[in-house]
Amino acid sequence: MKEIYNCDVGCPIQNTLQVISGKWKSVILYHLFKFGVLRFSELQAKLPYVTKRMLARQLAELEEDNVIDKKVYATIPVKTEYSVSEFGTTLQPVIKSMEIWGTAYNDVYTVK
Amino acid sequence: MKEIYNCDVGCPIQNTLQVISGKWKSVILYHLFKFGVLRFSELQAKLPYVTKRMLARQLAELEEDNVIDKKVYATIPVKTEYSVSEFGTTLQPVIKSMEIWGTAYNDVYTVK
DNA sequence: CTGAATCCACGTCGATACTG
């Protein structure tokens, strides 16, 4: 978590944005929900347009917010596994609704 | 719309992000869903931490994407009204799920 | 393989002032 967007008028949306805003977080969560457990390199493959650096940063933030779990195997070479945490699963309806909308209106923005 | 996030692996989330990403868009939509029609100054009051400049920009983008409608009354002084468009209402489930989550986990990020 | 660290270009955003 980096900052708190204040919004005195009472805006629950802000809370949600705190967790899933960030350029790629919701996409990462989408894939983790879909596949359960993914390694770093597997996530990279699924997000070809995200740099390693950015992916690492977004994952770190998600982990910091306890949305995902990270398991590191001290093998050589190292191997890591990411999965949605118990807390993170509460976000499933949000991601799901985004998926549904994005699927239904898939054609809206395919052409520039 | 500013750019297309490419994601060959088939990611409907990206489509949704195209429309509701942007720092304050989902919050704006949340308020518009809630109140139906809002003037510029009313939106400003509901988003005290957003500058006029940013609010105007986000509204312009939402309008450009046909998510909201803008009605200008050529009175003196000028008066504008914003409301969710017919297309924009399809986003209601997404915003709603964000609202539900943010309400349920309201306490998660109230303390730094 | 999975990152973290450094450097730097670029865009974003806030503050301020201005217009119709």
Place this chain on the structure above:
DNA sequence: CAGTATCGACGTGGATTCAG
């Protein structure tokens, strides 16, 4: 009232390199 224009500070993100 509802914006737009300009400027400057700041953060973000990409490329590259290094490390465990």
